[in-house]
Amino acid sequence: MASSKIKKGDQVVVLSGKDKGRTGTVTQVMPKDGKLVVDGVNVAARHRKPTQVNPQGGIERAPAPMAMSKVAVADPKDGTPTRVRFEERDGKKVRVAVKSGETIDG
Numbered sequence: 001m002a003s004s005k006i007k008k009g010d011q012v013v014v015l016s017g018k019d020k021g022r023t024g025t026v027t028q029v030m031p032k033d034g035k036l037v038v039d040g041v042n043v044a045a046r047h048r049k050p051t052q053v054n055p056q057g058g059i060e061r062a063p064a065p066m067a068m069s070k071v072a073v074a075d076p077k078d079g080t081p082t083r084v085r086f087e088e089r090d091g092k093k094v095r096v097a098v099k100s101g102e103t104i105d106g
Contacts, residue, residue, distance in 0.1 A: 004031055005084040005095065010104070011074040013081040014041055017066070023074055027063070035065040042066045076102040 006012065010026045024038040044064040050057035072081035075097045082099040095104040 004029065006036060006068060006071065006073060011079070012036075012038060012071040013074050013079070014038070014066075014071055015081060016070050017042070023079065028065075029068075030065060033065070034068050036068055036071065037063050037065050038071065039063060073097065073104060075099050076104060 006026060006029065008026050008029055011023060012026055014020055014022050014024075019041045022041050024041045026036050027039050028037040030036065040063065042064050043061050046060045046062070048054060048057050048060055073084050073095075074080070075082040077097070077100040080099065082097045084095050084104065085098055086093055087096045088094075089103065096102070097104055
């Protein structure tokens with residue numbers, strides 16, 4: 001797949017799961033696994049024992065990867081979920097929101 005519909009830095013809306021309806025910015029994309037990491041969404045808590053590096057120990061919270069199919073790109077106009085299509089504008093291949101026809105920067 002030469003160019004992905006969802007890229008790092010995109011605003012996305014979660015479509016299903018415990019975080020349904022929440023929006024966030026994509027921080028990492030894993031196209032081979034079909035997963036991505038969204039900042040502040042799908043946060044996993046891990047209980048750590050005290051170590052020499054971290055003598056306090058405690059609960060570490062970090063966003064976990066989630067399936068690409070669970071998110072949709074947020075429309076640049078109103079922030080609602082939209083599908084993405086590719087168009088050629090000014091001789092360049094650009095991503096366009098299907099709902100509003102707005103160009104998605106990125």
